[in-house]
Amino acid sequence: MRPSDRLRRLVRLPARAKTIRTDVDAEIAHHLEQTERELTAAGMSPDDARREARRRFGDVETVRHSLRELDRTGARREARSDFWSGWWQDLRRSVRSLRREPAFAAVVAITLALGLGANATMFRVLDRLLLRPAPYVRTDGTLSLLYFQQESPQFGHVTFTSQSYPAFEMLRREFAPKGDLAAWWQAQASSGQGSDARKLRVTFVTPNYFSLLGVNAWKGRLFDTAMWDAEPVPSAVLSYEYATATFGDPSVAIGKTVPIGPKTYTVAGVAPPGFVGADLRKSDAFVTMASGVGATIGENWRTTANMRWLQIVAHRAPNVTAEQAGAAMTTVLQSYGRSHAKGDSAVTIVAGSIVRARRPDGMATARISLWLGGVALLVLLVACSNVANLLLARTMRRRRELAVHLALGVSRARLTRTMVTETLILGAAGGVLAILLSIWGDALLRKTLLAGIPLESNPLDARQTLFVTLLVVVAALIAGFVPALVASGTPLVESLKSGAREGGGRRHALRTALVVVQGTLSVILLVGAGLFVRSFSHATSVDLGFEPSGLLLASPDLGTKGSDPRDLEERWLRVVDEVRTVPGVVSVAQTVTVAFESQMDFTILIDGDTLRLQKGGGPYANGVSYDYFRTMKTPILRGRDFARTDQKGTRNVAVINEAMAAQAWPGRDALGQCFNITDLEGCLTVIGIVPNSRTTQLADEPPPQLYIPITQWHPDWRSIMVRLATTSDASAIPAVRRAILAVEPTLPYVDVRPMTEIVDAQVASWKLGAAMFTLFGALGVIVAALGLYSVIAHDVTQRRREMGVRMALGARREDVARLVVGSGVRQAIAGMVLGLVIAWAVSTRVSDLLFQTSPRDPWIYGSVVALLLMVAILASFIPARRASKLDPADVLRDS
């Protein structure tokens, strides 16, 4: 075998269809020629020799045809088997070539891992939140959560999720042939009394709740429908987690007793681990409504039509669509409303998705998560274009190697495939890293931003892994395709000939284009981050009208049954006095409603006219004690605060906020005016005016609000506000609880919470948006900066000669540096302009997710531009320095 043959075998010369024809022809021609020559040598005349050679061969044309046919089928078969064995070869070759450049491989894999990790994490959240029903709940599409929609003069088009019990019963009865309904209500309850008491999340359910959802007990039994009306021995189903925490081993819980509220329950069963109801809310225990809901919300719960408290889920018969179910129930509810509950006569029922986050009016967390999912994809795109850039640079470094491959007969298609294989390997490495990253990311999210969303705890989720795998393939194709095409298009002769001069103009344009794309995406990411950060900072710095830090909310359940109101008043006063003695407590006051938790509205009469209800809610009334405004740190703007002398029997007084003053007495001084409310006899004189407070939702404008002294009204339900000297509440919370229990030792669990916790829940969605957008934005910018750096650095290397010449001709070092930085900044600016245009156009879509922030806030756009310019200058500065340090003599000698 000749050396050239060995080389051909070494590179495995593939059979190519177009050469078959000429090969066959050459072979036959050679044979005929040789035979003729042999015959002529033996003495035949040339003509005879030709004829004899052909006679011996047979029908030349037929043979030629059949040989071509044979070779073609053979080549096809070989191509097929080559393809598969080729993959394996490619794989091994790719691993070898990547191992020669570990730094390059690591950078690419890590870049991809960052992009993929962001997506893996967001996928997990979105999958749990939006794509799947809660765990264990039947997934056949026959379940619907019920939503109630209504036009209200105060709030416009509203969607609510709760209904009264009589309406539920009526709906269930009339809906019966088309399916069944179950209802539940989650509440806080106390387990035990006094200092041993613990807080419990209890879900009161109709007995068909579990069977309707399709959930089976992990151990023991669940409720059966015989318990609908009454339960002689109250039984409870515990969550797996609560049973584990309480009894150590959840399987021993069955038959044990658990006090819930005023009753003692026997544990009948344990729900499967990780069961979070139909709406992803954790519960510690499930009990039937009949067994004890009356103790919490009043014994007349079965008949009260104006109290909406039940969440309802429908299980439709197989042939009933959600639309049909909704329409049928709407008819029932409206006719029920006409005869029983005026409020329900105009309500439309929507049988919505069983996935709560897909509620018809949208959920902020879900929408932000969806946006974040899109943002994660952007980060991946930035990563992909960066990887594409690195691969392009590498392709150029390897031009001669590739040209040698081509010269040896490796097909361009095969070369493309090898390059794509390399990218796939890098992508797979990135994917594995990404899953590790997302495990960490999950833990972080679980702890911080999505504390309310119960994600499954298994770190390796099959759906997530599948998603990441899919994404790896897509990312590898996106990042690897163009470089691979460029590689396969390596001009053969030129590349072999010109050793020193590498990198043509077109390639350079491609790499610049990629940098521009990265710049564009970075702008979009950063504008998004800016919008949410500004929203978050606005939301946290908004003037609430009170100071939540250093403020505690205590809700002791003093009960109402069988006590003389005067006696109850005494007990509340004793509690307040005792709490005031706790070290670090500055002042203590009682209140009926709590900001962001509860409101109360009354009909208000001014000069005999009913005060019209406000759009956006209100006026709301609150009963508060002496010292309330001092405790809340709400200043009295005009007039006076409540005094200890404002008692029953003295003149009825009220403090109102500015919004109410403006609404009730526009253009007049509200101080000294008199008005009536339905629950109190006699008119109330306005004695003071306070600033507006945000009490309904942080994003809502503060509603009109009036305050009445608790001593002139004696409401049953109260909470206590405690102002601390410092903002740290860690030691104060148990101290306040102990103080309350010291005077009321038999109370059920006394809930003491920092007010900041309640306010934080209000800003959670902006916090989520701000944190994640910033994280993803930072990721995107870092990756894009690396991309710009690599392009500029590569550029400088390529243009060493040119720079050398420039310097030799008298260019100063600053000039060269400016040239390099200038080209970096130009590329960044091109990307920025494009990004700004896109961000400008798209950002209005998030405007309702923002808080007091214009989606086109010029400050944000300006800061983004400034930041990115800085990053671009920094990224080009290092290569620029290197360029300016070139020694022209060295450069010109080298090349």
Added chain:
Amino acid sequence: MTLLQGTLDVLILKSLTWGPRHGYAVAHWLRQTTSDELQVEDGALYTALHRMEHRGWLTAEWGVNDENRRVKLYTLTPVGRGELQARTASWNRYMTAVQAVLTTT
């Protein structure tokens, strides 16, 4: 004398046991070894060569001959060698059997 069905393959395989050859050389060798007794159309020989190549008994490579012309060289693969042995053995058994019948008196 015409060739028995299927024997051409064995003859070609046999001819390649001495190393790579091109089609003409195989034909030439056949003709010489059998002293022109066997009537084989050269076209059939090439068909057989190509068929066996795709079956994996032979490999073919383009080389250059002494006159600097491109020629297709066939080489026996290990599979082809095994095939040759198997066919030779069965041919011998066949021959022995036929011989036994024909020499019965």
